[in-house]
Structures are given as structure tokens and as C-alpha cells.
Amino acid sequence: MCDGLYESAINKVERAKYEYNLYKFNDIQFHVYVFILLGNLYENLGCNLMALNYYMQCRQLTNKFEYTNPDAALCYTNIASIFMSWKEYKWALRCFIKARDIKEYIIGGDCVDTASTYNNIGVVCFYLGDFYGAYGYFKLSYEIFNNIVGYNNYF
Amino acid sequence: METKENQILKKIQSTFILYSNGADNIRKRDAFKLFFEMKIIDVNEFNIFLLNYHLAKSSNQRKCSFEYFLKLILFIYSIQKNKDIEFQYDFNLPTLPEKDEITKSNNIINVLVNLNDYIEVCFPNFDEKLIKRALNSEIFEYLNDFSENLYKIFNENANKSNNYLHYININKLIPLFFELPIYSNINSKDIAQIVSNFICPWKVKVDTSFIKIFDELLSKNNPNFIENEFSLLGIDSNNLNFTFSSFVLLLICFGLHYNKNEATSDLNATEYFIESILELKKNTTEVKFETIDKTESIIEEEETFPESANIKEAFRMIDNPNKDDFSFLQETLYVLDRELLVLEDENENIVYPLEKLSIEVEEEEKRKTDEKEAKIIKLARKPPKRPNDRNAKPPRPHYFEDKPDPDKTNLKYFGYKTIENFTNRLMKQSINDILPNSKVYPSLLKDVLLIPKSIPAEVIKQLIRLNRH
Numbered sequence: 001m002c003d004g005l006y007e008s009a010i011n012k013v014e015r016a017k018y019e020y021n022l023y024k025f026n027d028i029q030f031h032v033y034v035f036i037l038l039g040n041l042y043e044n045l046g047c048n049l050m051a052l053n054y055y056m057q058c059r060q061l062t063n064k065f066e067y068t069n070p071d072a073a074l075c076y077t078n079i080a081s082i083f084m085s086w087k088e089y090k091w092a093l094r095c096f097i098k099a100r101d102i103k104e105y106i107i108g109g110d111c112v113d114t115a116s117t118y119n120n121i122g123v124v125c126f127y128l129g130d131f132y133g134a135y136g137y138f139k140l141s142y143e144i145f146n147n148i149v150g151y152n153n154y155f
Numbered sequence: 156m157e158t159k160e161n162q163i164l165k166k167i168q169s170t171f172i173l174y175s176n177g178a179d180n181i182r183k184r185d186a187f188k189l190f191f192e193m194k195i196i197d198v199n200e201f202n203i204f205l206l207n208y209h210l211a212k213s214s215n216q217r218k219c220s221f222e223y224f225l226k227l228i229l230f231i232y233s234i235q236k237n238k239d240i241e242f243q244y245d246f247n248l249p250t251l252p253e254k255d256e257i258t259k260s261n262n263i264i265n266v267l268v269n270l271n272d273y274i275e276v277c278f279p280n281f282d283e284k285l286i287k288r289a290l291n292s293e294i295f296e297y298l299n300d301f302s303e304n305l306y307k308i309f310n311e312n313a314n315k316s317n318n319y320l321h322y323i324n325i326n327k328l329i330p331l332f333f334e335l336p337i338y339s340n341i342n343s344k345d346i347a348q349i350v351s352n353f354i355c356p357w358k359v360k361v362d363t364s365f366i367k368i369f370d371e372l373l374s375k376n377n378p379n380f381i382e383n384e385f386s387l388l389g390i391d392s393n394n395l396n397f398t399f400s401s402f403v404l405l406l407i408c409f410g411l412h413y414n415k416n417e418a419t420s421d422l423n424a425t426e427y428f429i430e431s432i433l434e435l436k437k438n439t440t441e442v443k444f445e446t447i448d449k450t451e452s453i454i455e456e457e458e459t460f461p462e463s464a465n466i467k468e469a470f471r472m473i474d475n476p477n478k479d480d481f482s483f484l485q486e487t488l489y490v491l492d493r494e495l496l497v498l499e500d501e502n503e504n505i506v507y508p509l510e511k512l513s514i515e516v517e518e519e520e521k522r523k524t525d526e527k528e529a530k531i532i533k534l535a536r537k538p539p540k541r542p543n544d545r546n547a548k549p550p551r552p553h554y555f556e557d558k559p560d561p562d563k564t565n566l567k568y569f570g571y572k573t574i575e576n577f578t579n580r581l582m583k584q585s586i587n588d589i590l591p592n593s594k595v596y597p598s599l600l601k602d603v604l605l606i607p608k609s610i611p612a613e614v615i616k617q618l619i620r621l622n623r624h
Contacts, residue, residue, distance in 0.1 A: 049483065094495035095491070123599055
């Protein structure tokens with residue numbers, strides 16, 4: 001994928017999914033990862049509707065978790081990134097808030113994953129014009145990263 | 156006139172009747188025997204696992220009906236020939252045929268499955284108590300740490316077929332027992348008894364003539380001693396080939412020999428056998444590279460897969476204002492609208508602070524620009540320096556060794572910041588230096604996928620459970 005060979009990557013992921021289905025193991029998490037991988041690949045190619053299709057299929061699987069697995073928030077964050085590319089900031093904000101609620105309920109507000117969602121909500125508020133809200137979310141995520149990852153971090 | 160497909164169906168029915176003794180169901184072990192004795196498939200770990208898995212899916216786990224039996228045959232045939240077979244058949248009740256038809260059917264099924272380069276392999280008798288004890292999940296988990304050394308021993312004496320089947324012939328396996336310190340710890344009589352259970356479908360009585368084969372002194376002087384002895388018993392020793400799985404089971408049975416009375420646990424007996432007698436070591440990276448063949452070390456070329464239909468649709472959907480794509484979008488938005496929270500319109504308060512911020516920023520910029528201009532004006536008012544003036548400073552003395560000026564050296568690296576100061580200040584002040592000076596907008600952070608490289612424990616437990624049955 002890093003070399004830009006998206007089509008070969010998509011073919012390989014689909015083949016892996018086909019061979020995995022031959023054995024018919026009832027492992028939902030594998031299919032969740034596969035759908036998100038394919039969605040990210042199509043999103044990088046610019047095929048946002050195709051990516052949205054896979055994210056919605058992932059949502060049907062993650063709804064079975066019912067607030068027990070933090071991977072349920074992955075589909076909502078990726079759907080929000082598609083809305084950001086379409087400049088639909090309100091839809092993106094609603095999706096990020098849903099992801100935030102899931103992660104706060106399962107993991108808590110002190111983890112790196114929740115800090116990334118706070119950062120993303122701040123970005124959306126910046127584009128909507130709510131600078132005070134954005135400033136608050138950015139500061140919150142910054143301090144969480146400093147406490148967990150350290151001072152000399154990429155974020 | 157009967158079609159070919161109906162003829163084939165009748166022949167399969169007749170073999171089914173033979174092994175079921177006229178009943179409607181076959182026991183699982185009889186199905187195994189049928190597949191292996193009739194040379195329908197090779198005796199492999201993979202095939203054993205496949206059969207177990209598919210037979211376990213039937214309603215009755217210990218028996219399978221004729222319909223399921225038929226599906227298995229077609230499934231296996233399609234795998235070996237890489238084809239998708241489609242038969243149109245009717246499920247008639249089986250009838251008792253004559254003896255001549257049975258022999259014909261047995262031969263015709265061998266023709267159906269034209270297996271070129273077929274190698275006869277023997278398999279263990281799973282009805283034995285010793286082998287049932289050997290099929291223990293704890294022992295397999297323990298042996299995973301020694302898998303590479305075991306495979307190394309196996310690979311040194313093994314042969315390969317065109318179907319990538321690794322096997323050891325018994326002519327090489329028995330001398331291997333002499334090399335490994337097994338004979339010094341176990342009698343030849345016990346070894347013969349254990350090996351006799353691994354030679355299915357051939358059956359042998361453990362007599363003095365069979366025990367003689369495992370005598371070290373006699374076999375050393377005669378290289379063809381083993382072949383000759385087996386030919387006297389009526390068995391061709393070239394057909395007695397062991398796979399890696401049966402080889403490992405054999406060693407486990409030797410290990411369980413030390414636990415005849417079942418006083419201690421089977422795991423401790425195998426540990427004693429492997430670590431103290433065979434003196435095998437756990438897996439290391441060095442052993443990995445030794446076991447890799449030269450062919451595997453070559454970088455494989457990437458396989459070219461055909462283009463998937465999904466990609467073509469995706470590119471079609473980018474800028475296509477068709478109704479089908481737009482309706483999909485509408486449906487998704489309708490579904491999401493029900494789940495997500497509703498935002499309240501509070502845009503009036505947002506606009507007000509925006510105006511304040513813009514004013515404050517402008518005032519600060521004005522102050523900075525005014526200060527700069529004032530400095531420039533002051534410098535412009537001063538007269539220029541002349542060398543003959545009294546107020547002028549004297550020139551610096553010239554020393555023999557030119558000492559570097561600290562001011563000039565600091566100017567080499569990013570202005571007034573040296574490398575020493577740069578690292579300390581970069582993380583602290585970089586954000587404050589960058590944002591007001593450049594137009595940097597905030598960016599999204601993507602969630603990271605942490606895909607585990609190992610198989611989860613539940614999947615392993617399922618595999619072990621299926622292999623037991």
C-alpha cells in the first residue's frame with residue numbers, strides 16, 4: 001500500500017477473505033478488520049462511496065458487540081473521515097461524538113484512542129468556527145498524550 | 156440408456172453398501188478407511204483435518220449418510236483436480252448388488268480419480284488406547300517448541316513427491332532408531348509392538364520373525380535386511396511410508412512407554428523422553444535457517460491476480476450522478492440519522508467571539524509593525540561612523556591565533572539557536588514558533604488497527620478438538 005499499489009493490495013485482501021471463508025470460522029473480528037482495510041484502501045483511491053459501503057457492512061457486525069469492544073468505534077471514525085473529505089462537517093461531528101461515547105464507556109477518557117477522537121472533534125469544531133471548543137479539545141488531547149506517551153512525541 | 160452420471164452414482168452406492176453392511180449410515184472410521192484404502196486421497200494432516208471438519212458438520216457426528224458421503228467425494232475430487240463438478244443426480248435408495256459389480260465399482264473409482272504419482276502411505280490405528288492417549292492437546296502444545304528440531308531430523312531422511320508430500324520409508328526409519336538412543340532404553344519387542352500399530356491397513360502379528368527386523372546387530376551387516384524380511388512376511392517395504400504426523404505420534408508413543416502403569420502424567424513422560432533421552436533443544440532462529448531449503452530462500456515473484464469487479468465499480472461510482480449510487484447514499488444517511496445525536500443550532504454565539512479575536516490579532520500586529528518602524532527610524536537618524544572620530548571604537552587587536560567569535564559561530568545554525576539549544580527548545584517552543592508564523596491547519600488522526608499475528612486460542616482449541624474425533 002505504501003508503494004501506491006492499491007489494486008494489488010485490494011486483490012490480496014479479497015483473496016484472503018475468500019480463503020478464510022472456506023474454513024468458516026465464526027470470528028467476527030477478522031471480518032471487521034478486513035472491511036476496514038478495504039474501506040481505507042478505497043478511500044485513499046478516492047472511491048468514497050465504495051469505502052462507505054464497506055464501513056456500513058462493518059457497522060452491522062460491530063453492532064453485535066454492544067459496547068463491549070472498542071473496535072466498534074472504528075467504523076464511525078472512518079465514516080466521519082469520508083464526510084470530512086466531502087466537507088460535511090456536521091455529519092462528521094455527529095459520528096465522532098458517537099465514537100467518543102463508545103470509547104469513554106469502554107476504555108475511559110485517559111487513553112490514547114480517546115485522545116485521538118478528542119483531537120478529531122477539535123478539528124471539526126475548528127472548521128465549523130467553534131474555536132473555543134476546538135481549543136478545549138486540542139488542549140485535552142495534548143495533555144493526555146504528554147502524560148502517556150511523553151514530551152518528545154509526534155503528536 | 157443410462158447416462159455416465161447415473162452409472163457413476165450406482166458405483167458409489169455399491170461401495171457405500173459394502174462398508175455399511177446394508178445400513179443407511181456409515182461410521183466415521185469406516186469412511187476414513189474407505190477414503191484411504193481406495194486411494195481416493197493421500198494420507199495427510201491436512202486431509203485428515205478436512206475430513207474431520209466436514210464430518211463433524213453433519214447432524215450425527217459419528218455417522219454420515221449417503222448424501223453427505225457423496226458430497227465429500229465430490230468435494231475431494233474437485234480439490235484434487237481444481238474443478239467445480241456439477242452432477243445432476245437423483246437420490247435413490249441403495250440396493251444390494253451382486254459380487255461382480257462390487258469389484259467393478261472398486262476398480263472404476265480408482266479410474267475416476269486418476270492420481271498420478273500416487274504414493275502409498277500407512278497410517279496409525281486410531282482405535283488403540285495408546286494412540287488415543289497420544290492425541291493430547293497438552294503434549295502438542297509442548298511439542299510446538301521442538302517442532303523445528305523434529306522436522307530437521309525428519310527432513311534429513313525424507314523424500315519428496317511431486318505433490319509436495321514428505322515421507323520417510325521404513326527402510327530408513329528403523330536405522331534412524333539405531334542412531335537415536337532409543338534402543339538403549341526400550342526393548343526391541345516393545346518397539347515392534349508399537350510400530351505394528353502404525354502400519355495400517357496392513358496387519359502384522361508380533362512374532363519372532365517380525366521382532367527380528369528390529370535387531371540392530373543383524374541389520375548392520377546386511378543393507379537389504381529389512382526389505383528381505385518384510386518380503387518374507389508378504390509386504391513390500393517400499394509401500395510403508397510415514398508422514399511427519401505419524402512420525403511425531405510414533406515418538407510420543409515411545410515416550411508414553413515410560414508411563415505404562417499410568418502413575419505419572421503423560422506429559423511428564425514425554426518431557427523425560429524428549430529432553431533427557433533424545434536431548435532435543437527448543438526452537439531457535441539458527442535452526443530455522445538450516446531447515447529452509449534453497450528453493451524457499453529465493454524471493455517469490457508476485458502472483459498476478461485478475462482484476463476484481465469491485466474496483467471497476469468503484470471507479471465508475473466516483474463522479475457518476477446515477478440514481479442507483481445516490482439512492483445508496485440516501486439510505487446510509489437515513490440509517491445514520493437515527494443513531495447519531497442531533498446537533499442544536501447555536502451559531503449566534505459562535506460568530507460573536509470570532510469578531511473579537513480578529514480585532515485582537517490585528518492590534519498586536521500593528522504594535523509589532525510600529526516598533527519595527529521606530530527602530531528603523533532611529534537608526535536612520537544616527538550619523539555614520541568614521542574612522543577618525545573620537546567617539547569611534549578602536550579596532551580589535553590581531554592575535555597570533557585567531558579565536559573564533561562566539562557571535563559568528565552561533566550564526567551558522569539557524570540564527571541565534573545552536574544545535575545544543577535547538578534540541579532543548581525544539582519540542583518546547585516549536586509549536587509556538589510555527590503556528591503564528593505560518594498557516595498550519597489542524598489535521599485528523601486516524602485510528603490504528605492492531606491486527607494480531609498469532610491465531611487466537613479459541614481457534615486452536617477448535618482445531619485440536621476436531622483432530623481428536
